[in-house]
Amino acid sequence: MKAIVFEQHGGPEVLKYTEAPEPVVRANEVLVRVKACALNHLDLWVRRGMPNVPIPLPHIPGSDIAGEIAQIGSEVTTVRVGQKVVLAPLVSCGKCAMCVAGLDNRCRQATNLGYFLDGGCAEFVRAPEVNCLPYPENLSWEEAASVPLVFQTAWHMLVARAELQAGEDVLVLGAGSGVGSAAIQIAKFFGARVITTAGSDEKLAKGKELGADFLINHKTQKIRDEVRRITNKRGVDVVFEHVGTATWEDSLASLAPSGRLVTCGNTTGYDAKIDLRFLFSRQLSLLGSYMGVKSELHTVMKLVAAGRLRPIVDRVFPLAEAAAAHAYLEAGSQFGKVVLKV
Numbered sequence: 001m002k003a004i005v006f007e008q009h010g011g012p013e014v015l016k017y018t019e020a021p022e023p024v025v026r027a028n029e030v031l032v033r034v035k036a037c038a039l040n041h042l043d044l045w046v047r048r049g050m051p052n053v054p055i056p057l058p059h060i061p062g063s064d065i066a067g068e069i070a071q072i073g074s075e076v077t078t079v080r081v082g083q084k085v086v087l088a089p090l091v092s093c094g095k096c097a098m099c100v101a102g103l104d105n106r107c108r109q110a111t112n113l114g115y116f117l118d119g120g121c122a123e124f125v126r127a128p129e130v131n132c133l134p135y136p137e138n139l140s141w142e143e144a145a146s147v148p149l150v151f152q153t154a155w156h157m158l159v160a161r162a163e164l165q166a167g168e169d170v171l172v173l174g175a176g177s178g179v180g181s182a183a184i185q186i187a188k189f190f191g192a193r194v195i196t197t198a199g200s201d202e203k204l205a206k207g208k209e210l211g212a213d214f215l216i217n218h219k220t221q222k223i224r225d226e227v228r229r230i231t232n233k234r235g236v237d238v239v240f241e242h243v244g245t246a247t248w249e250d251s252l253a254s255l256a257p258s259g260r261l262v263t264c265g266n267t268t269g270y271d272a273k274i275d276l277r278f279l280f281s282r283q284l285s286l287l288g289s290y291m292g293v294k295s296e297l298h299t300v301m302k303l304v305a306a307g308r309l310r311p312i313v314d315r316v317f318p319l320a321e322a323a324a325a326h327a328y329l330e331a332g333s334q335f336g337k338v339v340l341k342v
């Protein structure tokens with residue numbers, strides 16, 4: 001089959017469009033003919049390589065996959081050949097205490113398609129049967145592939161971790177990012193008031209279309225000052241973080257007393273400082289969040305199919321141009337998802 005493969009870590013140029021062996025499915029797995037694979041920042045980290053994270057090489061990246069079932073393993077009973085599916089990215093052991101409790105994102109063996117396992121930047125990918133999600137028929141392949149990772153992550157952060165309540169104020173950083181565009185919609189769905197940030201007025205206008213109530217241009221305005229102004233000096237109840245070093249101090253300073261900061265990433269770096277006096281005297285909560293659980297993704301897919309949440313596709317590249325798509329995502333000028341069409 002044709003696939004994007006890298007044999008060493010590095011810049012986008014290590015991604016080669018080449019022949020790779022077709023995956024062989026196990027009894028509890030399906031073979032999916034990939035139609036579209038959306039990119040995430042995770043793809044960039046995996047390609048560049050991370051200290052103490054031994055990605056198996058050669059490697060096929062790609063975590064967000066939509067396609068058609070081409071073959072099923074001998075024990076598969078819930079999907080059939082020819083069925084359209086979206087794949088949940090997280091693959092867990094399915095047997096440990098966390099997995100049987102439905103907390104598969106806390107499984108110690110959990111990984112993603114395209115992370116420690118070969119992913120969807122290929123004509124075919126294999127995945128466990130339990131990772132098959134119903135296909136939202138109102139969406140194109142490219143839109144469907146744009147849903148799982150960012151919506152699951154944003155849902156888990158806001159709903160499970162930060163326990164967002166109707167009427168609360170939320171600061172969503174990075175309206176133009178995949179998780180940001182998902183978080184704005186989820187926060188509005190739960191009846192919150194949303195302040196969002198972006199580096200251009202064009203991106204902010206799109207953030208407003210998604211439902212954001214207040215907009216901050218982080219290139220021309222200071223986030224913490226604007227948040228104070230918008231909230232009458234109170235601050236926000238929840239900060240939705242994924243940017244890291246570049247925004248961390250503003251994020252903390254934007255919290256109201258008893259506010260919660262929830263984070264799923266660090267696209268600009270992982271070094272962060274905190275004034276402990278501020279943490280305890282204002283009774284703040286810092287919440288880490290990683291991916292989400294499969295049941296949340298089933299809920300998300302239902303809301304997507306009903307048109308209540310919608311994935312935002314910025315640009316589609318052919319699979320063969322994965323290197324150009326990585327460089328484009330790295331440049332950060334997108335609004336929404338960058339997707340490979342297979």
Ligand SMILES: [Zn+2]
Pocket residue numbers: 092093094095096097098099107108109110
């Ligand atoms: Zn497990």
